[in-house]
Amino acid sequence: MARIIVVTSGKGGVGKTTTSASISTGLAKRGHKTVVIDFDVGLRNLDLIMNCERRVVYDFVNVIQGEASLNQALIRDKRVDTLYILPASQTREKEALTREGVERVINELSETFDYIVCDSPAGIEHGALMALYHADEAIVVTNPEVSSVRDSDRILGILQSKSRRAEMGLDPVKEHLLLTRYNPDRVSKGEMLSVGDVEEILAIPLLGVIPESQVVLNASNQGLPVILEEGSDAGQAYEDAVARLLGEEREHRFMTAQKKGFFTRMFKGG
Amino acid sequence: MSFLDYFRSKKNASASVAKERLQIIVAHERGQREQPDYLPQLQQELLEVIRKYVQISDDMVQVEVDRNERCSVLELNVTLPEK
Numbered sequence: 001m002a003r004i005i006v007v008t009s010g011k012g013g014v015g016k017t018t019t020s021a022s023i024s025t026g027l028a029k030r031g032h033k034t035v036v037i038d039f040d041v042g043l044r045n046l047d048l049i050m051n052c053e054r055r056v057v058y059d060f061v062n063v064i065q066g067e068a069s070l071n072q073a074l075i076r077d078k079r080v081d082t083l084y085i086l087p088a089s090q091t092r093e094k095e096a097l098t099r100e101g102v103e104r105v106i107n108e109l110s111e112t113f114d115y116i117v118c119d120s121p122a123g124i125e126h127g128a129l130m131a132l133y134h135a136d137e138a139i140v141v142t143n144p145e146v147s148s149v150r151d152s153d154r155i156l157g158i159l160q161s162k163s164r165r166a167e168m169g170l171d172p173v174k175e176h177l178l179l180t181r182y183n184p185d186r187v188s189k190g191e192m193l194s195v196g197d198v199e200e201i202l203a204i205p206l207l208g209v210i211p212e213s214q215v216v217l218n219a220s221n222q223g224l225p226v227i228l229e230e231g232s233d234a235g236q237a238y239e240d241a242v243a244r245l246l247g248e249e250r251e252h253r254f255m256t257a258q259k260k261g262f263f264t265r266m267f268k269g270g
Numbered sequence: 271m272s273f274l275d276y277f278r279s280k281k282n283a284s285a286s287v288a289k290e291r292l293q294i295i296v297a298h299e300r301g302q303r304e305q306p307d308y309l310p311q312l313q314q315e316l317l318e319v320i321r322k323y324v325q326i327s328d329d330m331v332q333v334e335v336d337r338n339e340r341c342s343v344l345e346l347n348v349t350l351p352e353k
Contacts, residue, residue, distance in 0.1 A: 146288050153296045157303045190283025197289045201296055 002110040005117050005245075006135035006173075008159075010151030012122030014143045015180040018216060019238075020119035021049045022227035023139065026242030028083035029227075032114040035074065038088035039131035040121035041097060047087045050077065051223025061089035064101030070108055079228065084113075094121075097130045106134050124158060133164050137174040137245075139207060143181045144193040149201055152177075156202065176207035178241060183212045188257040195255060208241030210234050211254040305335055316346070324350055 007020040017038075024036035037060060038046035047053040052075045058068035063086075070086075077083035086105075089096065109116050120131035132138065138159050142152040159173045160166055166173070179195055186192040195209055210216075215232040219225065227242070229235040233254050240250045313333045320326060332347040 146292055149292050150295060150299075153299065157300070161303075187285070190285050193285050193288055193292075197285065201289070201292050 002113045002116045003136050004106065004110075004134050005115065005137045005139060006120055006132045007117060007139045007141060008120040008128065008132055008155050009122065009141040009148070010124060010128075010155040011143075011148045014141050014148050015210070015216075016122070016141050017046050017049050017119055018220065018226060019139065019141050019178060019180065019210075020046060020117055021225040022235075022238040023242060023245070024115070024117040025050075025077070025080055025083060025225040026227045026238060027115045027117070027245070028077070028080040030242070030246070031082060033082045033112065034115040034117065035084040035086060035109055035113050036117040036119060037086040037131075038119050039097065039127050040119065041088050041092055041094040041127055042090065043121065044088040044090045046085065046119050047075075048223060049220055050085055050225060052077070052085055052087075053223075056087045059087045059089040060105070061092045061096045063105055064096065064098065070105065094125070094127045097127060099130065099133070102130050103134065124154065128155075129158070129162060132159055132173075133162070135159070135163055135173050136165070137176065139176045139178050139245075140202070140204065141178050141180055142198060142202070144179060144183075144187070144195075144198055146193075149193070149198055153202055156204065175204040176245070177202055177204045178207045178210065180210040181212045182209050182255070184255055184257040195252075206252070207244055208237055209252055209255050210237045210241075304337065309333055309335065316348075320348060326351060 005023070007016050007023065009016050020036055024034050028034040036046065038044055040046075041061065044059075047056055055075050058073035060073070062068040063070055063073045073086060075085045075087065077085065106116060118131045118135065121127040140152050140155060142148050156175060159175065163173050165171065177199065179198055182195070183192055187194045195206065199206055211233050213232065213234040215229050215234050216226050219229050226232065226234050227238040230239075237254050240253065243250050313331055316333065317326070317328065317331050320331065326349070330349040334345045336343045336345055
């Protein structure tokens with residue numbers, strides 16, 4: 001039986017796909033057979049972030065509709081050989097993701113994979129509901145900013161009422177907070193919500209804090225999951241998050257502002 | 271912070287405003303989330319019944335469900351206009 005993890009947020013642009021790519025790569029790198037599924041029908045992007053956009057032949061909807069087998073649609077990652085990508089369809093209607101169809105594919109994947117990571121589209125419509133429905137665990141990606149925090153709380157409510165686990169009265173979906181685009185400098189100036197603030201409002205356990213970093217854009221430009229930028233702060237923060245997901249205890253890093261010298265403060269600002 | 275700012279007091283911190291606003295809206299939305307789906311319609315129909323006898327505005331009827339461990343209480347608050 002695979003562990004099914006949804007990466008969700010409600011709000012768009014907070015880093016769901018970046019996170020899905022890095023978390024799934026991290027899990028696979030540790031030897032777990034992992035598949036990451038793009039649920040964003042019509043706005044497929046996970047393939048670009050993972051540098052396999054030119055290898056897409058069949059997609060998730062093709063498999064649901066019986067036009068291709070899973071093995072034909074799954075793309076094996078070129079860097080980590082226990083990692084597979086199931087791309088979203090770029091042309092179909094999002095309603096093509098039927099509940100029965102998604103369930104069939106997830107069940108089939110469950111037989112051979114250790115982890116199934118579901119990259120949710122933004123919003124709370126059909127595609128997002130399908131992505132979270134089967135989840136055992138949820139990574140709620142949140143930026144330290146009012147609209148993102150509010151939307152995260154909304155998605156938590158949906159996880160607690162509309163997921164399969166909620167509908168069937170099973171143990172609830174295990175929730176994890178992943179705070180992304182965190183800027184400790186601005187937090188120390190009182191310009192940005194702190195980790196503690198967001199934890200207090202959302203009241204779910206913290207999986208990790210990813211610092212705002214230029215490395216993220218650089219990595220996505222090249223189709224490289226940022227976790228593979230092993231020397232970078234964001235890469236290491238994702239590495240830590242994966243370790244915690246697997247039950248390891250790791251201290252949180254990259255949460256305090258860099259101390260600047262007297263002269264830097266005087267003449268460069270900050 | 272520039273050279274002059276360094277000697278001034280800290281700017282008003284907007285993060286604390288954000289936190290306060292979020293705490294209020296999130297608490298409010300969580301309260302509504304736990305309410306049964308039929309509540310808005312119930313409220314509307316109650317309003318219509320009461321209006322047969324007294325003229326009141328929309329916001330003068332408040333309906334809420336309080337859930338305890340063993341039972342739920344439907345709380346109905348109707349404010350009547352002063353004579």
